[in-house]
Amino acid sequence: MFEKILYPTDFSECAKKALEYVKKLREAGAKEVFLLHVIDEAEIRFLLKGIAWAGGGTGYEERYKDKILEEAIDKLKVIQKELSSAGLKVKAEIKEGVPPKEIVKIAEEENVSLIVMGTHGRGRGASLLLGSVAENVIRHSSKPVFVIKG
Template sequence: MAEIKTILFATDFSEGSVRACDLARTLTALAGARLHVLHIITELVDKQRRRLPVDVVDTLVREVERHAVEDMHRFCDANFTGLQTTTDIVIGVAHEEVINQARKVNADLIIMGTHGRTGLEKMLVGSTAEKVVRSSPIPVLTVRE
């Protein structure tokens, strides 16, 4: 069995990610691994760039990033005290950034929650977790909310 040295945990800080967070914490502790916590600011900001003046978008981006940093600190303090943890906040397409960051930190495992969408909603929106599972070169553990 392959040794797990680094786990990438992708989160949106939602209540739905709590179960995945619990599992990430447990597996990190059991494996004695390093945990890399990732939050992605989605492409919504990029879409706004086309509609709003540059200075307004820049202000919006800074505000979103500031809130994301605050959320990351609170989330990690509440959930990962005592674990060897690093963090990253990136802007981009969620499933692409999960894969990019997994490569960047040389992760052995990706853990992420899934919203459990079904039917028409899944067909229209798609699933970030599903896209990660399909394109990841490393194992992905998804946890349904």
């Protein structure tokens, strides 16, 4: 039923909790996982503006992006190994952009049968209850979304 799963991760505790569900879906027939991390372009711009305001030197932007990318690659390798050990075929990718847009885009391009993601559920209202990324993915994806509250 859900043979190909998209597992977007931000490496948070909520995402780690969702990872446990992804591994359990192997027992329900899951065969393949597309592991995705989206580097949030808005977050990078915000942090770089703060660094520039504080007097950060030239070339810092590229070094900062390289450091974020390197850390993401290392974390994805660990998750990829964990999923492979659970008997799942894994493809991993890092994108830069707006997380919900990239998640929905990859789900369509890869024709996944299910998106499994964690969320930071807090407060009132849909976006606060689910978390804005999860809410936007649910609203805009044509694929089923399994949301794990952290």
